[in-house]
Amino acid sequence: MSYDALVISAHPDDAETQMGGTLALLSDKGQPILIVDLTNGEPTEFAEPGIRARQADEAARILGVERLSLGLQDRFLADTLETRLRVAQLIREHRPRWVYSTGEACVHPDHAVMGSIVRAATFLARLGQWERVPGGELLAQQEAWAIERLFFPHCKMEPAWGDFAFAVDVSTVYERKRQALAVYQSIFRPQNDRLLTLYEAEDQYYGRMLGTAYAEIYRSASPLLVEDPTVFLPTIHG
Ligand SMILES: [Zn+2]
Numbered sequence: 001m002s003y004d005a006l007v008i009s010a011h012p013d014d015a016e017t018q019m020g021g022t023l024a025l026l027s028d029k030g031q032p033i034l035i036v037d038l039t040n041g042e043p044t045e046f047a048e049p050g051i052r053a054r055q056a057d058e059a060a061r062i063l064g065v066e067r068l069s070l071g072l073q074d075r076f077l078a079d080t081l082e083t084r085l086r087v088a089q090l091i092r093e094h095r096p097r098w099v100y101s102t103g104e105a106c107v108h109p110d111h112a113v114m115g116s117i118v119r120a121a122t123f124l125a126r127l128g129q130w131e132r133v134p135g136g137e138l139l140a141q142q143e144a145w146a147i148e149r150l151f152f153p154h155c156k157m158e159p160a161w162g163d164f165a166f167a168v169d170v171s172t173v174y175e176r177k178r179q180a181l182a183v184y185q186s187i188f189r190p191q192n193d194r195l196l197t198l199y200e201a202e203d204q205y206y207g208r209m210l211g212t213a214y215a216e217i218y219r220s221a222s223p224l225l226v227e228d229p230t231v232f233l234p235t236i237h238g
Contacts, residue, residue, distance in 0.1 A: 021170025
């Protein structure tokens with residue numbers, strides 16, 4: 001199965017938290033999207049093992065995307081050769097044009113390693129000659145694949161970004177993002193969860209900066225290029 005986009009995250013709920021509104025918009029446009037959670041997200045504060053995985057599937061259904069988990073141990077995620085190769089394999093298997101992953105500066109060690117894992121994996125996925133690399137046998141059986149773009153949504157455990165490459169106006173689908181996050185009752189409280197309140201405040205803050213209700217922001221691994229600079233939406237301060 002090929003997907004237009006892969007969202008590669010440390011934990012079930014990261015993709016929703018960081019870019020749930022964008023995912024709803026893209027899936028509504030017909031983009032097939034796969035979320036890959038590298039860890040199992042266990043243990044959780046409020047539920048027995050296994051519940052979070054079911055909630056993650058429900059959140060993906062609400063957003064209109066698919067999801068799989070590599071099942072690595074939460075809290076122990078590391079930028080190892082094995083993880084890089086496993087992610088590169090997934091990229092070759094699903095041949096996405098766009099890859100999204102968590103940016104590098106983050107207090108959670110699982111989030112902090114995502115950027116280097118995914119930057120390396122997207123690069124390794126496009127290289128050939130793996131049959132000549134001891135340990136590279138798995139990639140030798142797949143065709144090389146070069147993605148078009150690597151984007152990093154803002155991790156909400158980081159301080160706010162003063163500059164970013166672009167923002168997506170997610171105002172029209174924000175209720176879907178709320179619903180997708182609300183199913184994670186293994187990690188969030190059913191009423192007035194403090195983290196969810198802060199997440200929403202961030203999306204409102206960036207929306208306010210740009211003159212809309214809610215926005216999700218992104219950095220890009222490389223400069224953006226357009227044929228037509230009129231594609232950009234107007235913002236409040238021009
Ligand atoms: Zn996380």
